[in-house]
Amino acid sequence: MKKLRSAKELASLQDTLRKARDPNKPCIVICAGTGCLAYGTQKLIDNFRDEIKKQKLEGTVEVRTSGCHGFCERGPLVVIHPKQIFYQRVKLDDAAEIITKTVLKDEIIDRLLYRDPVTKEKILYEHDVPFYKKQMRLIFGMNGQIDPSSIDDYLAIGGYSALAKALTGKKPEEIIQDIIKANLRGRGGGGFPTGWKWDSTRKAKGEPKYVICNADEGDPGAYMDRSLLEGNPHSVLEGMIIGAFAIGSSNGYIYVRNEYPLAVTNITIAIRKAREYGILGQDILGSGFNFDVTINRGGGAFVCGESSALFASIEGRVGEPRQKYVHATDRGLYDKPTCLNNVETWANVTLILNKGADWYTKIGTEGSKGTKIFSLVGKINNTGLVEVPMGITLREIVFGIGGGIPKGRTFKAIQTGGPSGGCIPEQHLDMPVDFDELTKVGSMMGSGGMIVMDDRNCMVDVAKYFLKFLEEESCGKCTPCREGVMQMRIILDRITEGKGEERDIELLEWIGKGVIDGSLCALGGTAPYPVLSTVKYFRDEYLAHIRDKKCPAGVCKPLVTYSVITDKCTGCTACARVCPTKAAAGEKKKVHVINRETCIKCGACYDACKFDAILIV
Amino acid sequence: MADTVTIRINGREIQAPAGSTILEAAKDVNIYIPNLCHNEELAPYGACRMCMVEITHKKRVKLVVSCIAEVADGLEVQTDTQRVRNVRTLVMHLLLARNPNHPELRKLASELGIEKTCFDVDFKGCILCGQCVRVCREVVGVSAIGFKSRGDTRTVATPFDESPGDCIACGSCHYVCPVGVIPMEEHDGIRTMWKTEFPMAKCKKCGTYFAPVKQLEHFRKIANLPEDHFDTCIDCRSIKK
Numbered sequence: 001m002k003k004l005r006s007a008k009e010l011a012s013l014q015d016t017l018r019k020a021r022d023p024n025k026p027c028i029v030i031c032a033g034t035g036c037l038a039y040g041t042q043k044l045i046d047n048f049r050d051e052i053k054k055q056k057l058e059g060t061v062e063v064r065t066s067g068c069h070g071f072c073e074r075g076p077l078v079v080i081h082p083k084q085i086f087y088q089r090v091k092l093d094d095a096a097e098i099i100t101k102t103v104l105k106d107e108i109i110d111r112l113l114y115r116d117p118v119t120k121e122k123i124l125y126e127h128d129v130p131f132y133k134k135q136m137r138l139i140f141g142m143n144g145q146i147d148p149s150s151i152d153d154y155l156a157i158g159g160y161s162a163l164a165k166a167l168t169g170k171k172p173e174e175i176i177q178d179i180i181k182a183n184l185r186g187r188g189g190g191g192f193p194t195g196w197k198w199d200s201t202r203k204a205k206g207e208p209k210y211v212i213c214n215a216d217e218g219d220p221g222a223y224m225d226r227s228l229l230e231g232n233p234h235s236v237l238e239g240m241i242i243g244a245f246a247i248g249s250s251n252g253y254i255y256v257r258n259e260y261p262l263a264v265t266n267i268t269i270a271i272r273k274a275r276e277y278g279i280l281g282q283d284i285l286g287s288g289f290n291f292d293v294t295i296n297r298g299g300g301a302f303v304c305g306e307s308s309a310l311f312a313s314i315e316g317r318v319g320e321p322r323q324k325y326v327h328a329t330d331r332g333l334y335d336k337p338t339c340l341n342n343v344e345t346w347a348n349v350t351l352i353l354n355k356g357a358d359w360y361t362k363i364g365t366e367g368s369k370g371t372k373i374f375s376l377v378g379k380i381n382n383t384g385l386v387e388v389p390m391g392i393t394l395r396e397i398v399f400g401i402g403g404g405i406p407k408g409r410t411f412k413a414i415q416t417g418g419p420s421g422g423c424i425p426e427q428h429l430d431m432p433v434d435f436d437e438l439t440k441v442g443s444m445m446g447s448g449g450m451i452v453m454d455d456r457n458c459m460v461d462v463a464k465y466f467l468k469f470l471e472e473e474s475c476g477k478c479t480p481c482r483e484g485v486m487q488m489r490i491i492l493d494r495i496t497e498g499k500g501e502e503r504d505i506e507l508l509e510w511i512g513k514g515v516i517d518g519s520l521c522a523l524g525g526t527a528p529y530p531v532l533s534t535v536k537y538f539r540d541e542y543l544a545h546i547r548d549k550k551c552p553a554g555v556c557k558p559l560v561t562y563s564v565i566t567d568k569c570t571g572c573t574a575c576a577r578v579c580p581t582k583a584a585a586g587e588k589k590k591v592h593v594i595n596r597e598t599c600i601k602c603g604a605c606y607d608a609c610k611f612d613a614i615l616i617v
Numbered sequence: 618m619a620d621t622v623t624i625r626i627n628g629r630e631i632q633a634p635a636g637s638t639i640l641e642a643a644k645d646v647n648i649y650i651p652n653l654c655h656n657e658e659l660a661p662y663g664a665c666r667m668c669m670v671e672i673t674h675k676k677r678v679k680l681v682v683s684c685i686a687e688v689a690d691g692l693e694v695q696t697d698t699q700r701v702r703n704v705r706t707l708v709m710h711l712l713l714a715r716n717p718n719h720p721e722l723r724k725l726a727s728e729l730g731i732e733k734t735c736f737d738v739d740f741k742g743c744i745l746c747g748q749c750v751r752v753c754r755e756v757v758g759v760s761a762i763g764f765k766s767r768g769d770t771r772t773v774a775t776p777f778d779e780s781p782g783d784c785i786a787c788g789s790c791h792y793v794c795p796v797g798v799i800p801m802e803e804h805d806g807i808r809t810m811w812k813t814e815f816p817m818a819k820c821k822k823c824g825t826y827f828a829p830v831k832q833l834e835h836f837r838k839i840a841n842l843p844e845d846h847f848d849t850c851i852d853c854r855s856i857k858k
Contacts, residue, residue: 301767318764323663323685476745476764476771477664480704483711486769487736507735514707517680517700518666 003278006286007164010155017156026061026103027081029144033068033227034262036075040092044076047095061103064153067143067231067266070385071131074114079126079144086126087112117381117403131382134401136363136371139347140387143231148266151273154234160279162353166242167287175246176202179349182357183369188214188305188342189420189446191368191435194349197339200329201247204337209249211240212333212340214310215256215263218302219418220469222449224373225343227385229256229263232347233270237293239346241284242353244291247339252293255310258300268295302473306521307332307340309475320475321521342447344373364390368434372445378415378452381406388433395429398452409454413537417446419466420526422533423459442533444526458555459538460545464492466530474523481524484515488531496556500546505535554616557601561617566591568613575605575614622690627697639683639694640668650683650696651705651725653712653795654746659755661685662747665712667725669704671695680704702729710734715741719796742798749773749790749799759783759835762790762811775811786815786829820850827851 004010030036030045048063069077074088080102087098090112101107113122114129123129126144146153154160166175180195201209213236217225229236240252256264271293274280282290296314303309304319311333313319324331332338341349348370352360364370368390374397376386381403388397394414398404405411413423422443424431431437435445453462467489476482488511491504512528519525535542544550551559564575564584569591575584576592583599586592594605594614606614621632626639626648633642638661643650653665661684668683673693680700695701709726713734716722722744726732747764750773754760761784765774775781786808791801801810806826808815817826818833827850836847846854 303767323682325681325686471768474768476766476768477747479664479666479708479711479745482745482769482771483714484707487711487714490737510703511707514704518669518704518707520663520666520682 001273001276003276004285005278005283007168010160010164010285014155014158014161017152018158021156024082027064028061028098028103029064029066029079029081031067031069031075031077031144032065033072033143033230034223034260035068035072035227036077037262039076041076043092044078044090044095047092048099051096051099055099057099061099064147066146067148068227068385069144070135070137070140070227070387071129071382072385073381073383078112083124084126085124086114086129088114131384131386131401131403134396135387136389137387138363138371139235139344139351140228140231140373140385142235143227146232148231148233149269151234151270151277154232158354159234160238162350163238163241163279164285166245166353167285167289172202172246172248175242175353178352178357179246182352182360183367184345184348184352184360185368185435186342187344187348187372187448189417189444191445194341194345197329197341198243198247200327201249201337201339204330206331206336208251208336209247210333210336210338211244211247211249211252212310212314212338213240213252213254213256213343213346214305214307214340215254215260215267215343216298216302216305216310217257217260217343217447218305218473219420219447219449221377221451222375222418222447224375224385224448226260226263228343228347228373229260230266233263233267234274235347235350236343237267237270237274237280237346239349240293241280241291242349243339243341243346245287245289249339250290250292252291253296253314253333254293255296255298255304255314257298257304259298264295264297271295301475302469303475303521303523306523308521310340311338318475320477321523323520344448365432365434365437367436372433372448374448374450376402376450376452378450379405379409379454379457380452390434391432393430393432394424397433397450398429402452405452405454409456411452412455412457413453413459413462415443415451415453415462415530416449417444417529418449419470420444420522420529421446421449422529423453423462423537424533425537442536443529456553456555458496458551458553459534459541460492460496460551461553461555463531463534464489464496467492467527470523470527474527478518478520478524480515480518481520481527484511484518485524485527487511488515488528492531495542495545496551497558498545498549498556500542500549502546504546505539505542508532508535550617560601561596562594562599562601562605563596563615563617564592564594565613565615568611570611570613572610574608574610578604578608580604622688622692624688624690624692624694626694633688635688637688639670639672639681639686639688639692642688643683643694643696648696651728652684653725653744654748655684656748656752656793659748659751662751665744665746666708667705669701671698671701705729706731710736712744714738716744716796716798721795742796743773744796745771745773746795747773748793748795752789752793757785757787757789758839759785761785780813781811784811784813784815785832785835786810786813787832818847820853821845821848822853823850825850 076090078087078090115122145157176198184194185191280292298304301319304313306321307328308322309319328338361369371387371389373387386401413425415423428441438445471485471489474481512532515528544552554560571589581598583595584605622635631646650668652668654662663682663685670683706729709731714736717738761781765772791799806817808829815829818830820827833847
């Protein structure tokens with residue numbers, strides 16, 4: 001690979017590579033994000049490649065593995081170009097049939113098509129799938145067009161044009177003004193105006209300056225950054241180089257959690273290839289600007305997503321936050337001016353430089369511009385990653401894109417912002433999603449996790465879950481977080497075991513306030529929010545646990561009993577067959593019984609029963 | 618850049634050296650702010666949160682720990698607002714649950730009107746103020762002890778819970794601990810701490826056991842002094858030959 005010595009050489013290479021992509025050539029795109037790989041997609045990929053060889057189709061039919069497509073509920077996903085025929089829930093053995101029928105003969109394999117659950121209509125093309133159609137996939141949509149391990153693919157779709165524009169056509173201060181004008185706010189959770197952060201870092205005294213990509217993504221259920229880094233690492237890298245140029249930094253770090261091996265692999269490859277092309281290193285594109293990146297892997301600590309703990313970790317110290325009243329932009333990594341931004345934020349930088357700040361501000365709300373990628377998980381039909389403009393309503397996300405709640409159950413709440421966020425009830429479903437609106441209702445945007453809950457989620461149990469998580473992840477340095485979160489969890493343990501006391505809610509609120517005000521960092525500082533927001537919106541549920549020793553959602557095991565409704569039971573034995581302890585038993589065609597002594601309340605019988613004959617109360 | 622700045626603490630105007638912390642500035646003028654993990658010989662740590670104060674600067678109100686927050690011209694400091702008291706009260710209840718009886722803690726607690734903790738006591742003794750670890754690292758310079766584990770399982774420990782290889786048995790950790798939970802004993806020329814026996818050296822002149830051998834070895838290495846300087850105890854050293 002020859003080093004690109006100018007913007008012109010880059011443009012010329014992009015042109016060549018773009019032209020080499022025959023839009024009419026059949027191309028089988030297989031999603032190879034971590035989600036689909038967990039389905040065994042590697043075998044599917046191998047099968048496709050083997051079949052191509054067998055049928056001597058090398059050269060005629062292309063096979064491309066891409067990053068995550070986002071519709072994780074329906075994986076494994078295969079998209080056949082040029083028509084963009086969308087196949088979902090592909091079985092590992094379907095490769096041969098897909099090639100023989102669809103690729104070679106334009107024949108559709110009916111059973112692999114997405115079927116709209118309401119209209120029952122079968123959808124042929126990817127762009128018609130409602131899940132995708134209702135999104136605005138400005139950043140994430142690129143995943144399907146490229147093999148993340150190929151820099152040529154990225155160049156072919158115009159990659160690194162923004163960098164060329166920045167390095168050769170703009171002054172650093174102008175780029176910062178662009179980001180300020182675009183009103184880009186950090187996508188990692190803080191929502192801090194990125195342009196101002198860059199401006200502060202540029203103006204700060206001290207050398208060298210550092211730019212860092214925070215890819216420590218620790219919120220349970222959140223995997224947007226993973227999929228971006230896996231699926232389009234160059235888009236993130238490009239943003240970082242632009243930012244480094246604007247700030248005046250030659251040293252970059254990508255701090256990625258070790259639990260993301262595919263992301264680590266793909267960003268490592270991306271950096272290597274960028275260096276080969278001279279897009280990283282000395283005199284980038286002949287501009288005189290030097291910049292390179294080091295990858296740092298995390299060691300399994302959620303708290304290392306916090307900026308000062310992250311810096312400590314890179315410096316080789318224990319990952320604990322420091323109380324600093326001086327911003328990281330003045331004294332951060334190695335006490336030097338540091339600009340730390342999230343993966344998605346860097347990807348937005350590339351987009352803004354490509355399309356312009358004016359274009360960007362047309363998307364979103366007054367206070368929150370652009371799009372946000374959310375991980376929509378939990379009790380939702382269309383589990384996956386969704387990219388939507390800021391300002392879209394929760395209802396549109398949950399019901400429009402998410403397809404609503406499975407098994408005909410009722411929406412109860414949506415948890416946003418990870419362990420720092422809150423639960424939002426039904427009454428706020430029509431609220432616009434943006435940074436400030438989410439804060440107003442007692443939650444926050446956070447990194448973009450959205451966990452949907454139905455009537456069989458216990459909100460007290462949810463609060464307990466997040467507290468347990470934070471109790472384990474707390475670094476333990478400051479008293480309020482270390483001891484306060486633990487004490488809150490102890491109270492919730494008691495409540496969910498039927499040992500709650502009348503004063504517990506007041507106690508939780510008092511401890512919560514002290515922990516919020518007293519903690520050293522935002523882990524402790526936001527830890528009480530899941531508890532406080534569920535107390536605010538679901539107080540009755542807490543009181544049922546405390547006063548009546550009951551769990552209305554049927555979740556808290558010490559408080560519920562499973563039994564058979566004799567009038568409804570047909571003796572079909574479905575429950576007995578799935579019961580792991582043989583607590584559910586009975587003769588065929590005779591009413592069954594659940595033995596309370598041996599019942600472990602796992603819920604298998606409830607899920608298996610087709611006659612609504614299992615009572616949980 | 619001015620050498621002093623003007624700040625107000627609880628309404629009282631004072632001049633404070635630029636770059637000093639709010640806690641230092643308060644101490645200089647005998648204004649009391651409670652604290653547990655603070656030690657003048659050590660870099661501020663900000664872990665106990667007792668020294669929390671409410672500050673107003675350029676119209677913005679914040680809660681900060683005074684051991685770390687620096688003074689600035691025009692700063693308004695309130696050391697005992699409702700929010701601040703609330704944090705201190707919570708902290709004392711939480712710490713008393715780890716160590717309900719130590720006089721040092723009970724004194725601080727009684728200042729807030731607290732007799733005993735509202736939580737169930739799970740006795741640990743150590744309040745994780747970190748002074749032992751910090752003195753060993755910053756003053757003694759050997760880092761023989763450190764923190765083990767994370768969150769509410771965090772403890773002060775020796776590497777791998779074994780005898781601390783770098784410990785010179787100087788006793789700094791024992792002396793600095795505000796709640797006295799680091800045991801140190803001496804019998805018949807042996808000092809025992811961190812479950813390890815450290816032989817004591819005998820003064821060549823008077824014959825008393827005066828310091829652990831390992832401590833003297835360490836001093837010999839780092840101090841630029843004659844070989845026999847540490848052969849005698851301090852009393853015998855000060856007698857002119």
